[in-house]
Amino acid sequence: MAIKADYNEEVLSQAQIRRATVEFINIVNDLWYDKAIELVLFRNPLIDKRASEVLNLIAYAKEFVSKPISIQDALEIARAIQQLDLPSSKLDIGKLAYESYLSSKYGDDKVAFVQQKLKNATVAKGIQPKDVVLYGFGRIGRLLARELMVKMGKGSQLRLRAIVTRGDINYTVLEKRASLLSIDSVHGDFLGTVEIDAENDALIINGTTVHMISANNPEDIDYTKYGIKDALIIDNTGAFRDKEALSRHLKGQGVHKVLITAPAKGVPNIVHGVNHQQNDPDTIDIFSAASCTTNAITPILKVLEDNYGIKKGHLETIHAYTNDQNLVDNMHSKYRRGRAAALNMVITETGAGAAVAKAIPALKGKLTSNAIRVPVPNGSLAILSLQLRTKVTKENVNALIKKHALEGDLVEQIKYSMDNELVSSDIVGITAPSIFDSKATIADEETIVIYIWYDNEYGYSHQVIRLAKHIAKVRRFTYY
Structure with missing residues (x-):
């Protein structure tokens, strides 16, 4: 059996890692408050994070891209960004660190690397608070x-x-x-x-x-x-x-x-990332951000429809109870919602299946849907059972969703989870409206069952803000 490193060496190494993390956090905050440059790590917010939270995000990034990304890599990229004259922007330091690892063109010159990657960073025209x-x-x-x-x-x-x-x-x-x-x-x-x-x-x-x-x-x-x-x-x-x-x-x-x-x-009912660009705020005065469930399932359905084609399917959402339900048994305008929310699983309806068609017209009439309210205050799960037009495997489906979580127009919307132990309390506070549970995917040729977690409060609120920025025309330069 190999003998592990000396315990004192481990302690010293851990102290150095935490020191680097604290410096990284300071740069993140300085960039935000001094230059209005927001750094994120694979779309995870970094502002006001503690060292342990940042290190957990680094561990997720390392597993997500299957590359040995470290806090030192992120720190070097952050230092490089700090040296450049950049406009107000939102930059994914995880993606930059990943691309830096893949590139040998600039060697150790992180400033030259970042400068090249962000060469198109310009002040967004016409932005007014x-x-x-x-x-x-x-x-x-x-x-x-x-x-x-x-x-x-x-x-x-x-x-x-x-x-x-x-x-x-x-x-x-x-x-x-x-x-x-x-x-x-x-x-x-x-x-x-x-x-x-x-x-x-x-x-x-x-x-x-x-x-x-x-x-x-x-x-x-x-x-x-x-x-x-x-x-x-x-x-x-x-x-x-x-x-x-x-x-x-x-x-x-x-x-x-x-x-x-x-x-x-x-x-217009909008799922930001899917159909917001099709609705011009110069000509439209009133927008809807749709529902939390619609925002959870639509990004994933778009990926599947665009790549495999969907014949038909069913959505079952296992949803946290809401203020619309009764705390104890009492009269309610709808059947079953009158029963005590924290004591019962309650079957009710959801319009999310039909609402998807407003963002993806090709799915009109193809999805049925229902909901079960369960005794948790927040954190929900959408289960999609779909018939595809293409034969697939679990590995095919997972690889496709992972690709879209890493790059493309839906990176803010899809978070790819590789956690064997994921449960509803784990997804509270995640900004993405769709958290794809890769471990739970089931595929049998043209039939697939996928599980999408979502923070029906926090994740949805971030979708609302993304749409609000589109309507207000205040979106900054972004690098994801």
């Missing part, structure tokens, strides 16, 4: 507020200016709103500060004023009184679900565009 108003402050609204404020940076993209709710606004209400934003039973503490400005009916989030506005009707609000103009309204109330109702927002003063965080009738 966009005022954002959250209409509603529930589960999705608060997660959007958190993410918007954490990623505010220099304020060159989306700026959260106000939150609209119903009912009186007083110190007690502000205190409760601030508490719910600061502490979350599922997603943990907000990595920032939240203070109350009762005199001005506002929350001070990370030192920035966010007005709290009380209104019963969206058309009655004059946002210009708060210094807000040409705002993007993100409606997360679920109260307005068609074009006519959503158009009421546009009658308010200071409103430019509207985005609803639910499926809607009469407006």
Whole structure:
């Protein structure tokens, strides 16, 4: 049996690794706050991460690309980026480190390598910061507020200016709103500060004023009184679900565009990464971000349809319970949803199967769907049973999805999991709307069964923000 390295040498090596990780974290934060350059690691956020979290992401990157990528590799690339004069951008340091490993052209000259890779980095033309108003402050609204404020940076993209709710606004209400934003039973503490400005009916989030506005009707609000103009309204109330109702927002003063965080009738239902480019914000005023389940399954279905063709299939979503269900048995407008959510598995319906066709017209009428709500507060699973037009193997399917998780138009949407022990609590806090469980794939010639996990709150919220940036035309240069 081979004798392992001396224990003291291991301790010293680990200390050096952590020292390099701390330097890497400092560069990540300096680039973000000084130059508005955001580094990610295979689409995983790096801002405000601890050393242990970064090292876990490095371990995932190493396994994902099957190459010995280390924290030292990432650090050298980050140092090189720091030396270059780059515009506001979002750069995948995992992809850069992987490509650096494959390339021998520049040797150890990481600055020359990065300079060549990012030679097309230009300042995006016409980017103007966009005022954002959250209409509603529930589960999705608060997660959007958190993410918007954490990623505010220099304020060159989306700026959260106000939150609209119903009912009186007083110190007690502000205190409760601030508490719910600061502490979350599922997603943990907000990595920032939240203070109350009762005199001005506002929350001070990370030192920035966010007005709290009380209104019963969206058309009655004059946002210009708060210094807000040409705002993007993100409606997360679920109260307005068609074009006519959503158009009421546009009658308010200071409103430019509207985005609803639910499926809607009469407006484009968008899954960012799949069909957002087909809907021009210069000509469309109201958008829908579809549902969390639609955002989970559509990217994977697009890959399969484009490469194999889909004859037909069925979607079963095992979904976390939501606020729409009852906490204890009581009357409900829908059958079964009246039964205690935390005690029962509840069969209910989902429109996600039909909704996919709005993003991928070729799948119209080909998918049936149903849902089972289960006693977990967050973290869901979509099971797709599909009949393909091509014979495949499990290895074929997994290799195809992995390729699209690494490169192409869907890298923000698809996360490829290689974990043998993946369960629902593991996917809480993942920004990708589709987490492909490669270990669970079943293939029998033309029949496949695939499992797609999704954080129905956090992952979906990031899709909403991606779409919001498209609508607001504030997308930076990206390198994925």
